[in-house]
Amino acid sequence: MGKTQNIKLAVDAVVFGYQNNQLYVLLIKQRFGIAKGLWSLPGGFVLNNESLTQAVERELHEEAGIKVNYLEQLYTFGDDVKRDTRNHTVSVAYFALVNPTKWTLKADTDAEDAQWFPITKIPKLAYDHNKIVKVGIERLKGKLTYQPIGFDLLDKEFPFSDLEHLYTTILGKEIDRRNFRKKMLSFDILQETNKMKKVGSGRPAKLFTFNKQKYNALVKDGFHFEIKYV
Amino acid sequence: MGKTQNIKLAVDAVVFGYQNNQLYVLLIKQRFGIAKGLWSLPGGFVLNNESLTQAVERELHEEAGIKVNYLEQLYTFGDDVKRDTRNHTVSVAYFALVNPTKWTLKADTDAEDAQWFPITKIPKLAYDHNKIVKVGIERLKGKLTYQPIGFDLLDKEFPFSDLEHLYTTILGKEIDRRNFRKKMLSFDILQETNKMKKVGSGRPAKLFTFNKQKYNALVKDGFHFEIKYV
DNA sequence: ACAAAAGTGTTCGCTTTACACCCATGT
DNA sequence: ACATGGGTGTAAAGCGAACACTTTTGT
Incomplete structure (x- = not known):
């Protein structure tokens, strides 16, 4: 196969919360790495011998200290080879729902800060995360009409x-x-x-x-x- | 992050064809590797600096000599860490439709054989490919009712x-x-x-x-x- | 008594569903 | 003339959409 494969695999999560008639997305500010200081979706590289779901749950725990009510795979972003400027990285994005009143966010390990942003006020995010959020919102809107998913919020x-x-x-x-x-x-x-x-x-x-x-x-x-x- | 990431990234495609009132799936028989001699979905490892879609299209060309009418991402299978017995492999599965009368299958490069199988007669496949086919069929059934997708067949x-x-x-x-x-x-x-x-x-x-x-x-x-x- | 949010039925029109016979061709 | 598949209309039921007033509480 020629040169050995050198593609990094990451997971990212679009976590929605709802409170006071507003829809929020969970964002974290990275402490390290190339996206240092930028807001981004919670997520990170998958570990060896770790399942994708495990990886997402671990990252959500590490970076924000939460467990979600609902989790499903959203989409795998890997058509833009340059999405991460350093490496060829493919990210499996997840879609999650949580009731934010149940949890106090606590930025941990890799995250400098973790916060709920109203979806109308999302800043410029690291990598292609703004796009991922958009896909997540579409999914949420769609699902709401044909799955009783709102209760998880x-x-x-x-x-x-x-x-x-x-x-x-x-x-x-x-x-x-x-x-x-x-x-x-x-x-x-x-x-x-x-x-x-x-x-x-x-x-x-x-x-x-x-x-x-x-x-x-x-x-x-x-x-x-x-x-x-x- | 400890030991450097050692996860292989693959793509696989569930390609549907329709002829004489029967629904078919395209399968190939591997010439090399661990699945040698077994039937499996067309697919393979993603190359460095190759997008996921490119990878699928390349594999479909290499392994069966076809171009599809419709292609969309199906699901990323990576929760079963042992799906490939050798390595931790994550596979991004695609869903494709094609009019089989337009193409003569020709097994090429890595494939010893390529054939259409009626979905009622799918043999035991390599890896977790039987599961992927199942998900593909569900998707097809679902889409048929809310997207005019049948025409691509x-x-x-x-x-x-x-x-x-x-x-x-x-x-x-x-x-x-x-x-x-x-x-x-x-x-x-x-x-x-x-x-x-x-x-x-x-x-x-x-x-x-x-x-x-x-x-x-x-x-x-x-x-x-x-x-x-x- | 007034402001604020919760709770509650009915009518109209359109879409879905169920249903059966005639038409054009080949043999 | 018969077998084969193509082509067509109508009536009844059910669902979606539009619509406004009463109830319970706080101030």
């Missing part, structure tokens, strides 16, 4: 309006509250608790939980989640 | 029944011919030619072509292809 118990706002915020569209609620409830994957949430003025809201067991059971029977009204 | 000019059969074959379900045709035509992305196809007995069929320009234009205006009736 919310508290375990949430008022209906949180879900509503999550959809309007992320998809950037208004929705009809009545139709949305009707549809969501028709799936029968939300469980009403007998707790109430009171915030300031206004009528207190019932709290709901997402019944994942039930959802999985339904899926096995051919059920297909879909929210179009948005 | 057919001749440029095709009778409506070919399209119909393609859907029933791949999705493994019966469809209502009238509804299917009505829906397809309603999208206004098929163009009627004034040619006819006569095969044996039966009424001759009009030939259609897929108008990709028109489709792309419609997509820009927010059009969304979807075939549910299947």
